Amino acid sequence: MQDYYETLQVHPKADAESIRASYDRLRQRYDPAQLEGAADELVELARRRRDEIERAYAILSDPVRRAGYDAELIAQVAVAPPIPQRGRTIASSSVSDDDDLIDYRPLPPARREERPKDFNAQPILPPSQTPHRGGRQTEGSQRLPVWIPPVLIIGVATFAIVLFTQFTTMSGTPQSAASGAGGASGQSGPSTIGQPTAAPTASIDEVINQFEAQIAAARQVANQVPDNANAWIELGNALYDSVVVVRERLDGGDQSLHGIYVERLPRWLEARDAYAKALKITPTNAVARADLATALCYYGVGINDQSFITQGLSETDQAIKDAPEESRVLLSKGLCLVSTTPPQKAQALEQWQKAIVMPNVEPGVAQQARQLIAQYSR
Secondary structure (H helix, E strand, O other), X not given: OOOHHHHHOOOOOOOHHXXXXXXXXXXXXXXXXXXXXXXXXXXXXXXXXXXXXXXXXXXHOOHHHHHHHHHHHHHHHHOOOOOOOOOOOOOOHHHHOOOOOEOOOOOOOOOOOOOOOOOOOOOEOOHHHOOOOOOOOOOOOOOOOOOHHHHHHHHHHHHHHHHHHHHXXXXXXXXXXXXOOOHHHOOOOOOOOOOOOOOOOOOHHHHHHOOHHHHHHHHHHHHHOOOOHHHHHHHHHHHHHHHHHHHHHHHOOOHHHHHHHXXXXXXXXXXXXXXXXXXXXXXXXXXXXXXXXXXXXXXXXHHOOHHHHHHXXXXXXXXXXXXXXXXXXXXXXHHHHOOOOOOOHHHHHHHHHHHHXXXXXXXXXXXXXXXXXXXXXX
16 A cells, blocks of 8 residues: 655645645656656656656545545554564464564664664564563463554654754754764764765665665654754755665666666655755755755766756855865765766865865765775776
């Protein structure tokens, strides 16, 4: 059953005005005029997306049909079958309902650094290490409905993001860790900008699903606290990462992900929109503006439209004015320069070399700049 709220990118409790506004925005994004001269597969993808958007709006804009759809959605969630864990064989109903193997404990803080390439964001514990959780029912007693564990997972993720954004807001640092993932002095939220985000041994399914739960939770939080810039930045970061992880694998020669990347190209614009909402609240957040610029440039390359790259370069120029010594901004400026036709490699190398020698440059940013210099100096 299609989730029409997800299709229109609105909260299930959104009012008619919000639904209409989101519909108009998405319809404009997938307007055929925007893709003139683009690849046939991208045009076809846009056509399918427009059809989905029209169907979703037809249901959600009609109060009677929306009420009926909501009832069906609730009924479907209530009877949804359990989802087997990867790597487990479901031998019986007692095993399939066993959620003790899921580690619900909070993840360790990133501390403004990238996670290791083999970092597991959804740890599964072997039975011998399963912690005791008070209140769990013994075998033979009545079990919880099968839809509760997934709801708990999303709830924990949502709570973590809300707690994090509230902490960064109350700390009085508008460009702190959530303002990118390092703010004006640290590394931006997208986990990488010039190097692979996933381990080379990661399966295609792992690459594809890596950020989906994070996107869902971040979108829910952003809709609940729309005046919190950090919440929109977290959503932009999650969307950004979900595309760049595929892009980097594709650049590494894994052509099996080409179709997935084409399908995810519009997420660059979704990330741009999320960063733009954050910038309306904190206009001088140079790191968020730099990530917005990179998303525009990557999208322009993906659909072969230089106008988006021009917009991205304009955004990086503004970001440099706002924070001339921010190395992450220089990293983004270089990426947009090599995205032009023809690529402006010399100018890009100059930006990356400046980034390395900037005061207080983060180690991750310096490493990425060096990798880009080595790549484009050949």
